[in-house]
Amino acid sequence: MREASGRAVPVNGRYVHVEESGQGQDWVVFEAGCGCGRTCWDPLLPPLAAQARLVxxxxxxxxxxxxxxxxxGVDDLAADLIAMTEAVVPGAFVLVAHSMGGLVARRAAERLGSRLRGLLLIDPLPETSPVYDTWDRTTKKVDRVLAVTQALSRIPPLARLFSGNVRHLFPADTYRTMLAEDFTPAGISQTRREMQAVAAAVPQFRARPPQLPACPTIVLSAARAARGRERQNAAIREHQRRYARILPDGHHEDVASGHLIQAEQPQLVADRIHRLLSHTS
Known part of the structure; x- marks a missing residue:
């Protein structure tokens, strides 16, 4: 999996690293959550590779x-996503986004128009939830912890300790790549910047919510909460459910999984992508 070759694609005066795989006439594009990149989708790619081109x-x-x-900011990242798809994807596609990536995808959807065949939001960040009323303060607290983690991640055993929560969710070669890229001083520094982008986006999204996507949209909620976060998880799921309810063509589903649904339940997520592709073929 991690032998996949990639290429640098210019977008808005900068570059993004893109990996393409799979085969077929359909296209699926993935937008990762905060602190994650292309590797977080590795468990999901094999079930889709025979049916679609994957980006x-x-x-x-x-x-x-x-x-x-x-x-x-999130608007900049949405513009990069649009520019990347214009350079790589020749026609319409299904967009799959996780967590913070849901903010990026929803903003991009405003401009993608008919190119967007379907949208799958995996445990997306619902800015309307009261959980995010004080998210700026939460981000500052987390950032202080990440600053220490960033410094200590130079020590390999500590980097493995910090990444222990994802180690069992991904193939060994994927985890090694994550360890080399995401759980490093540079990787954690970027995670801190992305968290700050989310904190800035919450009030912006509340003041000017993105236009509702007109395409078929599926919202998946992680039903298994981390210990001590049951009430927070319930509030987030309720607002994810409310969002799906107001969509022109929306569907909500609770999934027996933690936050990284694409890693814990890849076959289920692949099935929902197939459903979106079939819906619009």
Whole structure:
């Protein structure tokens, strides 16, 4: 899997690292969550490879895409996603987004129009939830912890300790790549920038919510909460459910999984992507 070759694609004066795989006439594009890149989709690619062309990429600022001196907001990342698809994908496609990537995808959907065949939001960040009322303060607390983690991640045993929560979810070669790219000082620095972008986006999305996507949309919620976060998880799921309910063509589903549904339940996620492709073929 990790022998997949990639290429640098220019977008808006910067570059993103893109990996393409699969075969067929249909296209699927993936937008990762905060702190993640193309590798978080590895468990999901094999079930889809025989039916569709698959495009996974790293946002600007991540290790393989190269650094950027600009502080990029969610709107900038949405513009990069659009530019990347214009350069790589010849026609319409299904867009799959996880967590923070849902903010990027929803903003991009405003401009993608008929190119967007379907949208799958995997445990997306629902800015309307009261959980995010004080997200700026939460981000500052988490950032202080990440600053320490960033410094200590130079020590390999500690980097493996910090990444222990994902180690069992991904193939060994994928985990090694994550360890080399995401759980490094540069990788954690980029995660901190992406968290700040989310904190800035929450009030912006509340003040100007993105237009509702007209395409068929599936929202998957992680039904298994981390210990001590049951009430927070319930509030997030309720607002994800409410969002799906107001869509022109929306469907909500609770999934027996933690936050990384694409890693814990790849076959289920692949099935929902097939459903979107079949819906619009």
């Amino acid at each position: 996974a990429y790293d946002r600007a600022g991540r290790v393989r895409s190269g650094g950027t001196t600009q502080r990029l």
